[in-house]
Amino acid sequence: MATSPAPAEHVLPVSYADVQAAAARISGAIVRTPTLFSKTLSLLTGATVWVKFENLQFTAAYKERGALNTLLQLDAEARGKGVIAASAGNHAQGLAYHGNRLGIPVTIVMPRLTPTVKVMQTEGHGATVILHGETFDVAYEHARVLEAERGLTFVHPFDDPRIIAGQGTVALEMLEDAPEIDTLIVPIGGGGLISGMATVARNADREIRVVGVQAELYPSMYNKLRGTHLACGGDTLAEGIAVKQPGTITANVVEALVDDIVLVGERRLEEAVSLLLQIEKTVAEGAGAAGLAALLAFRDKFRGRTVGIVICGGNIDTRLLANVLLRDLARSGRLARLRIRLQDRPGALFHVARIFDQTNVNILELSHQRIFTNLPAKGLSLDVECETRDRAHLDRLLAALRAEHYEVSPVELA
Incomplete structure (x- = not known):
């Protein structure tokens, strides 16, 4: 990828000056979010x-x-007619919110299967939402048709120099607040954020490595730049970067300015979401936690470096967040489901519960299975959901059960 990118801004569609202009343009209308040192994440990762x-x-x-940087550059006629976009996520809400604030009509086309909460949030910011098609691609094509029919201005979620320049202001603020950063780890979906941030990094008076991160299920930019053909699709926790086709403009910028792209699996994404809540007391969506996921997955690559990561979004469904947290507790051994084989006789459950009591393990839920089992008629399967302090505590419980000659096995997560 990037080799000697310093002069590239003269040929690329976005320059450092464009990002500076965007910062001045949007100043006061967006939150200048904090960039904070994390002692715990530093100890955990070695960076x-x-x-x-x-x-x-x-x-x-x-x-x-x-979105705001783009809206502020529209002429009076375009502002009067309004803008349109295809999005079921954060781009829709950002465009709707600032369009409403500036008095610019906003129309958002979403697939019919978009969760109701996302439709309501976007409408709550004053946008007109049109549900069309079963997939994003179909919704996108319909938005382009409406753009032509109604004379609207289409605002692309990432493949637009104005969008890229606006997103680059994230890096301006980070490097002002933490000038010692020598590595940026940036999530990649369509590539708008990393294109803008890399533009800023390459203007620094020292070397700053820029590493992109994609979900393993959606390695679209990785494929495009490395010439690979990894499968692209599936249900990922990081739906905010689940893009099958990266931008043309952004791909050129990434190829010129970005040092590397890494891929992270779903377990790492789940772990990162959970750790950010536990350690930083902050809610991150899957895409927002991708930078930390990469740091956890590739510790040797980043050990000893001063790393900046961006929690780029916090819009995660509360039920999904609860599932992620519980799954992380299970993987760490603090929650467990044990399957214990018992004989169907009086006192059997009491004797098992006594062992849980002696090892100070809290029982959360019990489930007997007598009928749908391959055990003999006088046998039964008991599933126990329990809470322990940590993996070592769980191991002591298992040892105590086996010492009493119980056949027990943990029910593992995928």
Whole structure:
């Protein structure tokens, strides 16, 4: 990828001056979110970690920056007719919020299967929402048709120099607040955020490495730049960066300015979401936690460096967040489901419960299975959901059960 990118801004569509102009343009209308040192994440990863909290924007995502920078550059006629976009996520909300604030009509086309909460949030910011098609691609094509029919201005979520320049203001603020940062780890979906941030990093008076991170299920930019053909699709926790086709403009910028792209799996994304809540007391969506996920997955690559990560969004469904947290507790051994084989006789459950009591393990839920089992008629399967202090505590419980000759096995997560 990037080799000698310093002069590239003269040929690329976005320059450092463009990002500076965007910062001046949007100043006062977006939140200048904090960049804070994380002692705990630094100890955990072996890097010096600075965290940019873009989840503290009003719409809980950095997308407001590019959307506002674009809206402010429209002429009077375009403002009067309004803008249109295809989005079911943070771009829709950022555009809707600032469009409403500036008196610019905003129309958002979303797939019909978009969760109701996202439709309501976007409408709550004053936008007109049109539900069309079963997929994003179909919604996108319909938005382009309406753009032509109604004379609206289409605002692309990432493949637009004005969007890229606006997103680059994230890096301006980070490097002002933590000038010692020598590595930026940036989530990549379509590539708007990393394009803007890399533009800023390459203007620094010292070397700053820029590393992009994508979900393993959606390695679209990775494929495009490395010439690979990894499968792209599936249900990822990081739906905010689940983009099958990266931008043309952004791909050129990434190829010129970005040092590396890494891929992270779903377990790392879940772990990162959970850690940010536990350690930083902040809610991150899957895409927002991708930078930390990469730091956890590739510790050797970043050990000893001063790393800046961006929590680029905090819009996560509360039920999904609860599932992620509980799954993380299970993987750490603090929650467990044990399957114990018992004989169907009086006192059997009492004797098992006594062992849980002796090892000071809290029983949360019990489930007997007598009928749908391959055990003999006089046998039964008992599932126990329990709470322990840590993995070592769980191991002591298992040892105590087996010492009493119980056949027990943990029910593991995928």
